[in-house]
Amino acid sequence: MNLESPKVTLDKSAEETFNFLSDVKNFEALMPENISKFEVLDDDKFLFALKGMPEIVLKKKEAEPNRKIVLGAAGGKLDFSLVGNITEIDANKTEVQLSFNGEFNAMMAMMIKGPISKFIETLVTNMNTAV
Template structure:
């Protein structure tokens, strides 16, 4: 199992960060420029990654003000889980951590690790930019 992650501190209470992340419609704002054909509801999203693949995700688990787990809702190139964890750092700040857990063979790991890390880093920095 390959785990790729990044965290940031956000100057908002945990409930506010969780509520933003719990609606997949908001995740379009977190995506890099190479994502297009975005279609979403609160629970599902599908999109195309330029020169790579089409991906459809659905929220499989919600733990209020703690964690959101998304998994593919259609066939994916490899087994993957996207996990946002939020925890209060204080009453007014939240630590948000984005993890991608992927079943990658050695070849896929060499090809996909860099782009997946860029995606995680990008989403974490966009979340901080949007929510502060």
């Protein structure tokens, strides 16, 4: 299953945007209002939970300076990744899009598609004020 957020334009350089997304503790500022738990576990790993959902641990798996950040599931039963693609428009303007990629059976994909789409849309929308 592959889902993409809308693209959002930030009045920040690609480097500033990349540095913000590289620091996992900054993801707390991007989380939806219905977050019930957020905890930084390591320099590159954090745990979060939304009300009514299980806890999820994400770990930074890959980073291409000023271009891309890849977070992946750290343990648990589901294997997926959350990719932040950063595109420089000019020196102080950057476009960001998040994509979610995971392998799920048809029933699971049907159940999580809506909530995951809304989640990544909220993360990218909150970048306007957080970054």
